[in-house]
Amino acid sequence: MSKRSALAGFKVNFENFLFVLPAVAIFAVFYIYPFYEIFNLSLHEWNGISLTKQFIGFDNFRELFQDAVWWFSMKNALYITFIALTFQNVLAFALAMACDREIRLKGFYRMIFFIPPVLSEIVVGLIWSWILNAGQQGGEPIGLLNFALDRFGFPNLVHNWLSDPKTALTCIAVVHSWKGFGWGFVIFLAGFQTIDRQLYEAAKVDGAGFWDSFWNVTIPMMLPVIMVVIILTILGSMQAFVLILSMVGQGLVYHTEVPVTRILFAMTGSSRFGYACTMGVTFGGILIVVSYFLNLMSKRMKQA
Amino acid sequence: MKRTIALVLSICLVMVVGCAQRTGDLNKIVIWHWMTDRDTAFQELARRYEQQTGVKVVFELYAPSDVYSHKIVASAQAKILPDIFGILHKKHIVAEFIKSGVVADLTTDFNADGKAWRNSLFPRALAVNQFEADNPYGVAPGIYGVPIDVTNIQMLYNKALLAKAGVTEPPQTYEEFLDVAQALYRVGIEGFVSGWGELWMVECFASNYAFNIMGEDKVMATHRGEVPYTDPDWIAVFDLFKRLVDHHALIEGVVTKANKYAEQDFALERAAFAFNGSWCVNVYHEMNPELDYGVMLPPRVNMDRPMRIWGGAGSSFVVNDLSLRKDKAIAFLKWLTAKEQQVFLAEKTKNLPANRTALSSIPQVLADFAAAMDDTTHPSVWPLNEDPQVVEVFDKGLQSIIIGEKTPAQVAAEVQKAKAARMQKQQKRSQM
Numbered sequence: 001m002s003k004r005s006a007l008a009g010f011k012v013n014f015e016n017f018l019f020v021l022p023a024v025a026i027f028a029v030f031y032i033y034p035f036y037e038i039f040n041l042s043l044h045e046w047n048g049i050s051l052t053k054q055f056i057g058f059d060n061f062r063e064l065f066q067d068a069v070w071w072f073s074m075k076n077a078l079y080i081t082f083i084a085l086t087f088q089n090v091l092a093f094a095l096a097m098a099c100d101r102e103i104r105l106k107g108f109y110r111m112i113f114f115i116p117p118v119l120s121e122i123v124v125g126l127i128w129s130w131i132l133n134a135g136q137q138g139g140e141p142i143g144l145l146n147f148a149l150d151r152f153g154f155p156n157l158v159h160n161w162l163s164d165p166k167t168a169l170t171c172i173a174v175v176h177s178w179k180g181f182g183w184g185f186v187i188f189l190a191g192f193q194t195i196d197r198q199l200y201e202a203a204k205v206d207g208a209g210f211w212d213s214f215w216n217v218t219i220p221m222m223l224p225v226i227m228v229v230i231i232l233t234i235l236g237s238m239q240a241f242v243l244i245l246s247m248v249g250q251g252l253v254y255h256t257e258v259p260v261t262r263i264l265f266a267m268t269g270s271s272r273f274g275y276a277c278t279m280g281v282t283f284g285g286i287l288i289v290v291s292y293f294l295n296l297m298s299k300r301m302k303q304a
Numbered sequence: 305m306k307r308t309i310a311l312v313l314s315i316c317l318v319m320v321v322g323c324a325q326r327t328g329d330l331n332k333i334v335i336w337h338w339m340t341d342r343d344t345a346f347q348e349l350a351r352r353y354e355q356q357t358g359v360k361v362v363f364e365l366y367a368p369s370d371v372y373s374h375k376i377v378a379s380a381q382a383k384i385l386p387d388i389f390g391i392l393h394k395k396h397i398v399a400e401f402i403k404s405g406v407v408a409d410l411t412t413d414f415n416a417d418g419k420a421w422r423n424s425l426f427p428r429a430l431a432v433n434q435f436e437a438d439n440p441y442g443v444a445p446g447i448y449g450v451p452i453d454v455t456n457i458q459m460l461y462n463k464a465l466l467a468k469a470g471v472t473e474p475p476q477t478y479e480e481f482l483d484v485a486q487a488l489y490r491v492g493i494e495g496f497v498s499g500w501g502e503l504w505m506v507e508c509f510a511s512n513y514a515f516n517i518m519g520e521d522k523v524m525a526t527h528r529g530e531v532p533y534t535d536p537d538w539i540a541v542f543d544l545f546k547r548l549v550d551h552h553a554l555i556e557g558v559v560t561k562a563n564k565y566a567e568q569d570f571a572l573e574r575a576a577f578a579f580n581g582s583w584c585v586n587v588y589h590e591m592n593p594e595l596d597y598g599v600m601l602p603p604r605v606n607m608d609r610p611m612r613i614w615g616g617a618g619s620s621f622v623v624n625d626l627s628l629r630k631d632k633a634i635a636f637l638k639w640l641t642a643k644e645q646q647v648f649l650a651e652k653t654k655n656l657p658a659n660r661t662a663l664s665s666i667p668q669v670l671a672d673f674a675a676a677m678d679d680t681t682h683p684s685v686w687p688l689n690e691d692p693q694v695v696e697v698f699d700k701g702l703q704s705i706i707i708g709e710k711t712p713a714q715v716a717a718e719v720q721k722a723k724a725a726r727m728q729k730q731q732k733r734s735q736m
Contacts, residue, residue, distance in 0.1 A: 045733065047396075047397065047400055048377050048381070048397075049377060049380055049381075049397060049400035049401055049404055050400045050403065050404065051403070051404055054733070056733070063729075133557065134556040134557040135494075135555065135556055135557060135569060135574060136494065136556065136574070137572065137573075137574050138492075139492050142574075160556050160557055162557060162560050163556070163557040163558070163559050163560050163707065164707070165707060165709065168560070247560075248501065248560040249501035249502060249560055249561075249562045250501060250502060250503045251560075251700075252559060252560050252703065252707070253559075253700045253703045253704045253707070253709065254700060265696065268370065268373065268374070269692055269696060270691075270692035270693050270696070271393070271394075271396075271397055271692065
């Protein structure tokens with residue numbers, strides 16, 4: 001009898017396994033195997049073409065930990081992320097809050113604010129590099145920003161925005177935030193619409209003003225959404241590179257380098273595919289650790 | 305029984321269809337290219353070739369060039385390269401393609417019929433596609449690519465803008481060039497533009513002057529590690545860029561300027577000088593047909609040495625050694641580089657033809673570019689190239705001089721430090 005029940009149990013498990021097998025197979029082929037290959041390649045010196053690869057163990061990882069340019073590029077990515085977390089998300093939050101109210105042209109604003117995220121990053125980079133162009137023709141600036149500054153009485157502010165190390169990365173970070181705030185706006189707006197209006201009415205009855213309601217109702221209720229937006233912002237901003245390529249090409253010395261541009265250079269510039277994979281594995285690992293801790297923080301905040 | 309017959313017939317049908325497709329494919333050559341300005345001309349030539357020979361030629365465009373490069377590498381790894389393609393990498397990577405067995409050796413074809421095909425093309429263009437005996441890449445000596453046009457990179461000058469600054473003749477020396485730049489600056493004209501946001505262009509400019517100041521032998525000795533980058537001659541090369549800045553010679557934003565925007569600046573007369581390749585003739589013609597400009601070699605620092613400019617093959621194609629249509633592919637490339645087709649390409653695209661006999665039909669400004677082909681050199685023909693990681697430090701160092709962040713001496717020290725580190729690593733790897 002026990003053998004029959006064991007067999008029946010195995011049969012049920014096997015049938016269940018067969019149902020998930022296609023998904024597991026796809027996951028294994030497109031996620032697990034490529035990750036294994038990338039990690040394997042990171043232990044080799046390989047130029048991407050030759051039939052043989054030289055096994056070098058963890059030499060690439062040792063080199064990466066001493067690579068000052070790599071860690072400088074991480075710092076640049078963190079700067080872009082910081083601007084996105086502050087400027088981008090505060091703007092998205094404020095605009096979502098405004099659009100959640102009953103205001104005129106609410107639908108129009110919602111549409112307008114979602115246009116930047118759906119534009120191609122290359123196109124956005126090209127347009128902004130034209131706006132920030134420092135060139136001149138006939139003594140007059142040709143970049144839109146410099147032209148406007150010159151025309152409206154601020155010629156002292158005319159600047160070489162993308163070729164000055166003090167401003168290049170900030171310009172890129174601001175454009176990145178301009179392009180990305182629409183996503184945060186949509187997620188925050190969805191979050192606002194899940195807040196029960198009765199909570200605000202109850203707070204009003206208790207004598208709460210705008211700021212009291214904001215800190216005691218809006219923020220606690222929006223906390224899970226805020227954490228999601230923060231995680232997505234960090235993951236997206238740390239991996240930014242398309243905008244950098246279209247705005248400053250191969251970069252302004254190392255001031256506009258980010259981890260992905262370093263990976264690209266390792267692959268296409270110095271043809272060191274193994275080293276590029278090392279960078280990819282390390283970068284991926286860092287992002288996983290960051291996401292894990294943010295998730296943990298989010299769970300603890302929910303419990304509190 | 306009926307099912308068995310049906311199954312056998314189905315299998316036979318599949319095999320017949322499969323074989324028919326294979327036979328049809330043998331009359332079709334597929335070529336992958338990246339040249340957006342030439343696609344229309346290529347399609348027309350493909351049509352003509354099919355009319356003449358019955359062989360269908362399919363040109364597939366994958367642009368821009370860096371996307372094309374990635375596609376070629378990925379396709380080589382997957383062994384799905386087309387019959388004819390281009391390799392837009394440095395020579396050591398071309399060597400790897402050859403050693404992987406995906407690039408055909410064309411030496412026999414070039415030397416056939418008393419070297420007729422070989423002699424029709426510019427030697428410098430062939431040299432870029434050639435590996436000599438005892439090359440450091442471990443490749444059997446031979447010619448592995450077919451140049452379809454030639455190019456070189458020189459300076460251009462806008463005659464009208466120079467005249468506004470009271471300059472009647474283009475400068476002959478670097479000192480004169482700096483004086484002209486100051487004269488232009490005084491009348492509010494920007495001096496010099498180039499696509500130095502693309503690091504290879506600033507490297508090219510520096511390389512020209514390195515050869516002029518110290519000669520090819522010393523440059524190669526530096527690549528071998530025998531001469532440090534802190535040598536006074538190298539510091540003199542770095543100092544040229546500082547002097548350009550000090551004399552207000554450079555257009556604003558030059559360090560992050562892609563070449564296509566630099567071309568726009570020169571074509572729209574925002575700068576009096578440009579540093580660009582012969583492909584710019586077509587570009588300038590499209591943007592501003594009235595532009596009145598001339599071509600000159602970069603003005604020398606050292607009058608005792610020649611100015612060696614980068615040039616040779618502009619674009620080259622290689623033949624897939626694994627292709628079943630290899631012979632047809634080679635025949636097509638021979639046809640493509642014949643005089644009639646080269647004249648057609650030169651007229652349509654305003655690029656310099658690879659065939660020397662096609663030079664008579666080109667515009668004067670292109671002829672001026674062609675006149676300097678004997679002054680050309682190229683990293684692909686050097687006995688040894690610098691390590692790419694050292695080149696990056698070198699190029700970024702030049703950028704930092706231009707933006708005033710570092711001095712020539714500081715950059716020289718950094719490049720030498722990178723060089724020493726790479727040489728140590730290479731020595732360690734070779735011992736593993």
